[in-house]
Amino acid sequence: MAEALVIIPTYNEKENVENMIRKVFSLPAEFDLLIVDDGSPDGTATIVKSLMTEYPDRLFIEERKGKLGLGTAYIHGFKWGLKRAYEFFFEMDCDFSHNPDDLVRLYIAAKDGGADVAIGSRYVRGGRVENWPWGRILMSYFASVYVRLVLWMNIKDTTAGFKCYKRAVLENIALDDVRFIGYAFQIEMKYRAWRKKYQLIEVPITFTDRIAGSSKMSSGIFKEAFIGVVQMRFSL
Numbered sequence: 001m002a003e004a005l006v007i008i009p010t011y012n013e014k015e016n017v018e019n020m021i022r023k024v025f026s027l028p029a030e031f032d033l034l035i036v037d038d039g040s041p042d043g044t045a046t047i048v049k050s051l052m053t054e055y056p057d058r059l060f061i062e063e064r065k066g067k068l069g070l071g072t073a074y075i076h077g078f079k080w081g082l083k084r085a086y087e088f089f090f091e092m093d094c095d096f097s098h099n100p101d102d103l104v105r106l107y108i109a110a111k112d113g114g115a116d117v118a119i120g121s122r123y124v125r126g127g128r129v130e131n132w133p134w135g136r137i138l139m140s141y142f143a144s145v146y147v148r149l150v151l152w153m154n155i156k157d158t159t160a161g162f163k164c165y166k167r168a169v170l171e172n173i174a175l176d177d178v179r180f181i182g183y184a185f186q187i188e189m190k191y192r193a194w195r196k197k198y199q200l201i202e203v204p205i206t207f208t209d210r211i212a213g214s215s216k217m218s219s220g221i222f223k224e225a226f227i228g229v230v231q232m233r234f235s236l
Contacts, residue, residue, distance in 0.1 A: 150232075
């Protein structure tokens with residue numbers, strides 16, 4: 001068993017999931033991989049299970065019934081991993097918007113670089129976004145500005161979803177109390193870690209918009225994040 005666990009939630013990712021699995025297992029650092037699939041009707045889970053004999057004791061799947069939300073998928077994965085001996089836990093998308101090669105850089109930042117939470121950041125020096133329209137880039141950037149203003153948290157990419165946590169961080173965050181399930185989940189997890197005085201370090205990455213499959217973004221997710229930030233400020 002590796003000391004590092006990559007958790008990837010999936011819903012209808014048949015175009016990406018096999019390539020992503022093979023890429024993660026080709027990296028120079030050793031990672032185990034947990035797919036948390038929310039009942040994908042396109043057969044994503046079947047593809048994962050067909051590969052498990054090729055990667056025994058390294059590739060795992062947890063299947064849930066229905067589309068239950070990104071945040072709950074990660075919480076499910078965290079709890080699964082905490083029952084085992086993993087020391088580092090990664091959040092990552094399946095659509096290659098997060099470059100799997102950057103897993104190694106986040107791992108080094110947490111293992112040797114002093115980060116309790118290593119954040120793959122688009123908005124620090126050296127980070128960037130590719131293949132997004134300018135309108136979406138500006139909306140994402142100013143969403144992070146808004147979060148910093150409300151929460152006073154000095155993180156440039158507050159909505160980033162590519163992260164590595166040390167085990168102790170997840171053990172000391174009350175996972176059952178995490179309330180949000182969309183983009184606000186990503187903000188809330190950072191805020192809870194920051195409030196507990198953990199060291200959050202941003203690692204520059206290039207974020208690339210998905211090529212295959214369809215985006216899971218919706219107006220409801222943005223609304224949850226906008227309102228949720230204010231709720232966090234006065235309730236956490």
